[in-house]
Amino acid sequence: MIAYIIQRVFQAIGVMIAVAFTAFIIFNFVGDPVDNMVGMETSVKDREALKKNLGLDDPFVVQFARFMKNAAHGEFGISYQLQRPIAELIAERMPATLELVAVSAFLSLLIGLSLGVYTGIRRKSWLSNFILVGSLAGVSLPTFVTGILLIYIFAVSLGVLPSFGRGTVVQLGWWSTGFLTVAGWKAMILPSITLSLYQMTIILRIVRSEMLEVMRTDYIKFARARGLTDRAINFGHALKNTLVPVITIAGLNIGSLIAFSCITETVFQWPGMGSLFIQAVGFADIPVMATYLMMVGLIFVILNLVVDLFYSVVDPRLRVGRSVMAGN
């Protein structure tokens, strides 16, 4: 068990170094950093001086070590486009993204799980069929189309909800929150529905198929033969055994939400990290892209690690045979 944890932690560190290395390669070798910082009229001599100053003529390994050291200290350089330190930009925009992701994660897990369990148990009912067809529409509806539709219905036609921004935010130290005002909550409604809809349908479908799988097993038949109530079978026996995939989903769900927040934030002009990243892609703002890559990489590595470690706590079978998990 302990050996397994240590192995997983080392793996996570390895992945993180690989991500950092990719970010470093992108940062240093795509385009010329000096070109991006100075104007056309700078002389060759000044350029050389700047290059030396920035340490760009140091050996590769030294540069990478310095990059890692700076990253660990939260120094990611300066945005080409906005001419401000990236650490500052990220800190300013992180609360918006995290609040949106938190609300969406809650929504998608709550609704996705309950609908998934329902459609898994009442397999043939008309409501289940209706939900399933609806979920297929949910998967087929690209995030940005959902956003546009909601904006058109609730902001343009009905005029009841705001279509952009975070409403009124309250500053708590460096953290700006929209949770404390009515306008903030109102502004949260459309983006969080947009962001959670896709994940909700994915969770619904996975939970449903997992329930169906479990319902076919012998111990459920045996439980029925013992004359247990439906309730005891469904929740005591079946649901418990679907929990392993549900934990994976919950973990990866948060990761996906962070990734898809790029799109939702752009549609709703939500001032978060995602819209910062999309702007950076549009303007070829390499330092911002590299930093975002590192941030998201870190979040994903941590989420995956936590999920993997959680597995062995929840499912005793995995403590013996780990190959089950590796080959899922």
Add this chain to the structure above:
Amino acid sequence: MTSISSDQRERAGLRASIYRLLDGDIFYSFSHSPLVVIAAAITLAYFLAAVFAPFIAPQNPFDPGALNLMDALTPPAWTADGNTRFLLGTDNQGRDILSTIMYGNRISLVVGFCAVIFAATIGVSLGMAAGYFGGWIETIIMRIADIKLAIPGILIALMVDGVARSALPLEMREDLAIYVLIFAIGFSEWPRYARVTRGATMVERSKDYVAAARVIGISPVPILVRHILPNVMGPVLVLGTIGLALAIIMEATLSFLGVGVPPTTPSLGTLIRIGNNFLFSGEWWITMFPAAALVILVLAVNLLGDWLRDALNPKLR
């Protein structure tokens, strides 16, 4: 084509499998689920519209001579101010929306298809290599695939797209945008194919016919291509169908975000992006019709993929 007997046998096998297909469970389940037949018909219609767009579109929306600014912002034909010449209305430059959708659909399908083929080619080759050879080859390939699978494809595609754009000189970005897009989407999707192919290859490798081929001295590459590949294509086909829907969504998303194909050759996503600017002034048709076209296409392809997966999975019958 050579006339080796094994080749003929393969062709005879193909003919037999077509007969089997028409007679078998899969075709039965296809012809007996109306929703799937409708989905197939819709998908076919999109393909035909894409191929024959220049002949059947009411207008060539990218020929400045055919456009008249007086026609700009005409609402759909059935509304009060509508004009029967423009069934779904026009945009701010007087372009017929129906025609722009047909041309946009072309770009979306081309990018989607090329991206799927690109991803499947890389994924299947690497997956077969990993499953057949095992050892360190498998470890390296599958570890990379695992890392990439943990990160949502759209992020990888955005990242690759962003880096490729930065690496290209400014004046070439627009011209090469479509190739960058295909590369970015395909590159982000190959691990799915690799994982599935590896599993299927490992199953096939242990079968007698592969052992027999090895015993008579056929080298690994022909064994993989001629003996194992046909037997692992089933799951790859399912994945490819669902992957097409995914690739179309990704293309539309990137284009909508303004980092996909440029407005000069708009895809459905670009059209939605352009139309989005008119949403607040009430010209809903400019964005809603391309959006509807996109959703219907993706829904139809998804339905096909879902059905194919269930039909090929004997456990669910």
